[in-house]
Amino acid sequence: MNVGQSIWDRLFRLVLALLVVAGVLGIALWYKPVIQENQRMREEKLALDGKIEKENETARKLDLELRALQNPATIERLARERLSYAKPGENVIHFDPPAAARTE
Numbered sequence: 718m719n720v721g722q723s724i725w726d727r728l729f730r731l732v733l734a735l736l737v738v739a740g741v742l743g744i745a746l747w748y749k750p751v752i753q754e755n756q757r758m759r760e761e762k763l764a765l766d767g768k769i770e771k772e773n774e775t776a777r778k779l780d781l782e783l784r785a786l787q788n789p790a791t792i793e794r795l796a797r798e799r800l801s802y803a804k805p806g807e808n809v810i811h812f813d814p815p816a817a818a819r820t821e
Contacts, residue, residue: 785791796802803809 786795797804801809801811
């Protein structure tokens with residue numbers, strides 16, 4: 718009888734082990750879409766964080782430009798450069814762009 722009990726005991730342990738493996742596999746398959754969605758959201762968050770950082774840098778640059786444009790000396794310099802204005806007695810010299818740049 719010892720031999721019979723040991724076979725049933727082994728079969729019981731084997732079935733129990735297979736049930737545990739099946740349960741773990743079932744849980745893994747059940748949560749696989751959730752894990753994939755979580756990974757996708759993390760990647761999207763990283764991409765959005767990069768965009769936010771880029772936009773913050775752009776905002777900082779624009780803020781610096783705005784502060785510079787509140788200075789009358791800066792406005793005068795920009796007007797003289799872009800509109801070719803000159804103070805009395807000054808000469809304005811223009812340079813033609815390179816030939817390659819003119820064809821584009």
